Amino acid sequence: MPPNTPITGAQTLHPDNVQRDFPQPDYSEAVKKYIQFRRQRLIAARDVRDMIRDEWDGMGFLQYMEVLKRHDDQYIAPRKNKQDTSINTGSIRDKDTTLVEYACKYSFEPVAQCFDDEDEQNEEMADTAEDLVRKSKLIESYKDKAKLIYRSMVSFGTALVEDLWVERWINEKIMNEDGTWSEKRVKQYDGCMAKLWDLRKCYFGDIRKFFMNGPLGQPYFFTVEYESYEMTKQLFGEWAMWKYVPNTIVWTPEVSTNALYAAFWTLRPVTLNYCEILRYYDPIMNEFAITINGIDMLPIQEKKTTENGMEKTMVSGYPLTEVSPSGAIPFAKYDLEPMHDFAYSKSQPGKMRVLADVENMFIKLMIGRLKQQAKPTLGNKSGRNFGQEVTEPGTVINDIRDGDLFPVLPNYQGPSQADFSMYELVKKELDKNSVERSFQGINNNAVEKTATQDINEQGAMSLKVASMFDGIISGENQLNWLRTYNIAKNWTKPIDTQIDTLKGQIIEKYRTVNLPSTADGGQPATKRIVFTPKTTMSSMDVAQEDINAKKDGKGEVRTAYLNPKMFRELKLNWYYSCVPVPNGSDPLSYMLFAKQIADATAFFGPDSLNVARLKHKFSALTGNDFDTWFISETEMQQKQQAVQAAQQKDIQNGGTGELPGTGAPGRAGVGASMSANPMSGMANIMKK
Numbered sequence: 001m002p003p004n005t006p007i008t009g010a011q012t013l014h015p016d017n018v019q020r021d022f023p024q025p026d027y028s029e030a031v032k033k034y035i036q037f038r039r040q041r042l043i044a045a046r047d048v049r050d051m052i053r054d055e056w057d058g059m060g061f062l063q064y065m066e067v068l069k070r071h072d073d074q075y076i077a078p079r080k081n082k083q084d085t086s087i088n089t090g091s092i093r094d095k096d097t098t099l100v101e102y103a104c105k106y107s108f109e110p111v112a113q114c115f116d117d118e119d120e121q122n123e124e125m126a127d128t129a130e131d132l133v134r135k136s137k138l139i140e141s142y143k144d145k146a147k148l149i150y151r152s153m154v155s156f157g158t159a160l161v162e163d164l165w166v167e168r169w170i171n172e173k174i175m176n177e178d179g180t181w182s183e184k185r186v187k188q189y190d191g192c193m194a195k196l197w198d199l200r201k202c203y204f205g206d207i208r209k210f211f212m213n214g215p216l217g218q219p220y221f222f223t224v225e226y227e228s229y230e231m232t233k234q235l236f237g238e239w240a241m242w243k244y245v246p247n248t249i250v251w252t253p254e255v256s257t258n259a260l261y262a263a264f265w266t267l268r269p270v271t272l273n274y275c276e277i278l279r280y281y282d283p284i285m286n287e288f289a290i291t292i293n294g295i296d297m298l299p300i301q302e303k304k305t306t307e308n309g310m311e312k313t314m315v316s317g318y319p320l321t322e323v324s325p326s327g328a329i330p331f332a333k334y335d336l337e338p339m340h341d342f343a344y345s346k347s348q349p350g351k352m353r354v355l356a357d358v359e360n361m362f363i364k365l366m367i368g369r370l371k372q373q374a375k376p377t378l379g380n381k382s383g384r385n386f387g388q389e390v391t392e393p394g395t396v397i398n399d400i401r402d403g404d405l406f407p408v409l410p411n412y413q414g415p416s417q418a419d420f421s422m423y424e425l426v427k428k429e430l431d432k433n434s435v436e437r438s439f440q441g442i443n444n445n446a447v448e449k450t451a452t453q454d455i456n457e458q459g460a461m462s463l464k465v466a467s468m469f470d471g472i473i474s475g476e477n478q479l480n481w482l483r484t485y486n487i488a489k490n491w492t493k494p495i496d497t498q499i500d501t502l503k504g505q506i507i508e509k510y511r512t513v514n515l516p517s518t519a520d521g522g523q524p525a526t527k528r529i530v531f532t533p534k535t536t537m538s539s540m541d542v543a544q545e546d547i548n549a550k551k552d553g554k555g556e557v558r559t560a561y562l563n564p565k566m567f568r569e570l571k572l573n574w575y576y577s578c579v580p581v582p583n584g585s586d587p588l589s590y591m592l593f594a595k596q597i598a599d600a601t602a603f604f605g606p607d608s609l610n611v612a613r614l615k616h617k618f619s620a621l622t623g624n625d626f627d628t629w630f631i632s633e634t635e636m637q638q639k640q641q642a643v644q645a646a647q648q649k650d651i652q653n654g655g656t657g658e659l660p661g662t663g664a665p666g667r668a669g670v671g672a673s674m675s676a677n678p679m680s681g682m683a684n685i686m687k688k
Contacts, residue, residue, distance in 0.1 A: 022246040024263040030313040031300050032261040038280060038289065042222060042267055045203045055342055057350075065156065065200055071349040071356065072096055072155040085367050091427075092349050092356050095434040099348065099468055100150045107143075107583040108472060110134065110480045113575045125572065128560055131527060132487050133480050135515040136192045148196050149334060153471055157347035159334040160202050161475065162195045163482040164323075165490050192486050194479060197331075201225055204343045210335075212478070213283065213328040218343075221329045222280040224267055232275040236297060244295045247273045265294030281329045287317030288324070326485035334475030337467050345471070351433045355426060362423050366415040373414035376407040435464050469580060477576040484574050492531060492564030508533075510564055517558060518616070524626075525556035531564045593621055 027035070049061050056064035069075075074093040079086050110133050112126040137143075152159035168189040173181045205220035212218055227235075229247045236242050246264050266276040270293070280289040290297040298318035305314055324330040335345040349356075375391040382404035389395045390405060494508035510531035517527035537545070542559050549557040582592075600609060612633075619626040631639075 022264075023244055025241070025244050025295065027261075027300075028302060028313070030302060030315050034300065034315040034317075035296065036261050039265060041205070041220060042203070042278070042280070045205055045207075045220075045222070046267055048207055049203055055339055055344065062200060067353065068156055068347055068349045071353050072151075085364050087360060087363055087367070089356075089359055089363060091359060091430055092352050095352070095430075096151070096154050096348050098435055099154050099465060100147060102465055103150045103468060103472060104147055105582060106580040108476045108578040109581050110476070111577045111579055112480070112484070113577075114572045115575075116573075117571050122572070124560075125567075125570075128529060128562060129484050129487075129574070131515055131517070131529060132491070132513060133483050135513050136483060136487060137194075138515065139191055140193050142194060145194055145196060149194075149475070150468075150472065152196060152199075153334040153336050153475070154348050154468065156199055157336050157345035157350060158199060158343075159475065160197045160199065161332045161334065161479060162197060163330050163332065163479055163486055164193055164195060165486055166191065166193045190490075192483055192490070194332075197223060199344075202331075207343045208341050210338055210341075210343055212331055212333045217283070218329060219284060220280065220282045221331065222278060225277045226270065227275055227277060229273045229275055232277065232292060236292060239297055241295055241297045242292075245275065245292045246295075247275070247293075263294060265291075281320060281324070282317070283320060283327060283329055285317065286320045286327060288320040288322070289317055324482075324485075325489040326482055328482065330482055330486075332475045332478035332482060335471045348434060352430060355430050355433065359423070359426050359430065362419075362426060366419055366423070369414050369419075372409065377409055378405045379408045380405055473578045473580070476578045480576045480578075481574055484576075488568050492568040518613075524616075525558055526554075528557060528559045530559060530561050531567075532561055533563055533565060537561060593617065 052058060052060050059067070071092045074088050074090040076086050076088045110130050112130045112133075114122050114126045114129065116122060149159050149161055166189070167187060169185050170188045171183050172186040173183050175181045201224050203222050203224070205218045205222075209216060209218055212221070232245075233242070236245070244263070248264075267278065268276070270276050275292050278289075278291045280287070280291070282288070288298070300318070301316045303314045303316070305312055321327050336348065337346040337351075339346055378390065380386060382400060384399070384404075386397070386400075386405070390397060491511060491513070495511050496509040497506050498509050499505075500507050510533070512531065513529040515527050515529075517525045542561065546557045546559055549555075549559075597609075597614065615630050616626060619629055622629070
């Protein structure tokens with residue numbers, strides 16, 4: 001979309017929202033200068049981003065984004081005339097999809113480290129933070145969003161994901177006996193949420209800086225959205241400043257005009273009854289602003305002071321820490337292949353689009369030659385007019401002599417072997433710029449491979465996706481870091497109040513977080529993180545509480561108590577790293593696991609393996625329940641006791657005490673050696 005194209009939408013407005021005169025906020029001159037300074041920043045960032053740049057291949061940003069989007073969407077251009085062939089082989093989309101699906105096979109598990117102000121590490125707090133981040137992502141169904149995030153990173157080079165706290169309220173209606181109903185506002189959901197942004201709606205303060213936050217990060221950042229006036233009113237209609245928001249505005253003046261302050265203002269043209277919602281983040285000055293059609297929705301603070309003996313008015317924007325507890329720009333940045341001194345990264349379609357156009361051109365040419373072979377262009381010596389029937393099979397034409405019709409073009413034999421060789425060369429060049437066709441499951445020379453060969457080939461192909469994994473890990477680390485501060489601020493607030501009848505007082509109730517975990521033996525367990533401001537329980541009391549829960553039939557439980565105020569106010573430095581873990585029961589993961597078991601047994605011996613945990617891993621990879629494969633620990637102990645009793649009885653009767661059929665004394669279930677076949681080796685281990 002060209003930068004000067006207005007946002008289009010419905011021109012109509014509900015009669016209840018019709019208003020002709022909009023008042024203007026009464027700002028001081030100092031506040032007006034502050035707002036004008038901020039607008040000049042926005043205009044400068046917009047113009048720098050949208051200009052023609054080498055990084056956009058000599059195009060403007062919006063045009064370049066449209067080119068990338070069309071390639072990834074497998075856009076097929078309409079025919080310009082009926083002889084044309086509309087075709088798009090979809091090579092770019094197929095390879096983009098391969099990369100995305102490969103990334104979706106992995107879970108990027110957070111690994112946290114935290115240090116206090118004396119640089120002392122707190123491992124227990126770090127483990128708790130990891131669990132809280134996992135649970136928050138589970139609640140918001142983050143895995144469903146991850147696929148879209150990866151797609152944006154691969155297709156456009158960069159993906160921007162905002163971490164925010166969301167509250168959703170709905171109108172609950174209760175029917176009365178007389179057929180009427182009453183309404184009340186009810187909170188349906190509150191929690192952390194990751195929001196993927198369209199890059200066209202995001203603007204960097206300094207396009208030369210690659211990092212979002214930190215000493216080398218952006219000086220400021222802002223986003224722009226366009227919504228109808230009535231939709232915007234649903235979101236902001238109860239705010240005090242909404243009465244000033246107009247439904248018609250004028251476009252922004254340029255910086256060079258030195259225009260005076262204007263109350264109603266937008267960054268781009270907006271049609272009637274539409275609103276431009278702009279969010280501005282300044283981590284250096286700790287400022288945040290929301291403007292709708294030029295009206296600041298949040299308060300701006302003024303303070304009179306004296307500087308060098310002269311009175312001065314200091315202006316301060318709304319605190320950024322109120323919406324971003326970390327004080328940073330609340331956006332995680334995922335990058336595929338970074339470019340030099342540039343905020344945006346190179347995308348997969350950006351590398352492949354020229355060769356993909358060449359491939360489509362070759363296909364069109366070969367189809368044209370096939371058409372020419374089937375229905376060649378003909379010359380006519382007879383002087384008569386012939387129609388399409390001369391090229392249709394089985395047609396009888398009268399009054400025609402040999403040689404009256406002849407092919408005009410000398411070469412009409414169709415595509416040659418050289419054409420197909422050239423086409424294959426183009427396909428190989430496309431593979432160099434992305435992933436091999438064999439990695440996509442396309443193999444023209446299909447040969448049966450061993451499991452080891454397949455694993456080695458997959459490992460070689462994974463080198464080509466290393467940049468994608470680096471980008472995902474970097475983005476996930478940023479998101480987890482932001483999410484930790486978000487949780488510390490919002491999950492530590494009271495969620496309700498209750499009456500303590502014994503003490504006769506009202507106490508605040510805090511949340512308890514339950515999430516799946518594993519016990520020491522590898523079996524499934526439930527971890528409970530209990531936020532409570534007062535607890536005097538020792539570690540022994542907590543352990544006894546978990547034992548009692550198991551006796552009550554609640555299964556394996558691991559409880560951790562956390563003081564919400566302490567967690568919220570502790571000055572901790574957080575560091576995150578992510579570990580890609582295969583999350584599916586696909587054959588490759590299974591074969592890799594089997595080979596790892598065989599190698600570990602060969603290197604360290606079967607007695608060194610943690611068989612209990614390996615059993616649970618085996619169940620997960622095969623996609624079956626643990627009880628489907630293995631007996632319980634109690635049943636195993638009973639069998640071992642029965643075997644030992646049989647051995648003792650055999651010895652008392654003068655026997656050797658050997659197990660029947662093994663020739664070895666009772667080390668039940670562990671073979672004396674491992675087979676060279678990893679599958680049989682793993683089977684031997686799993687007998688333990």
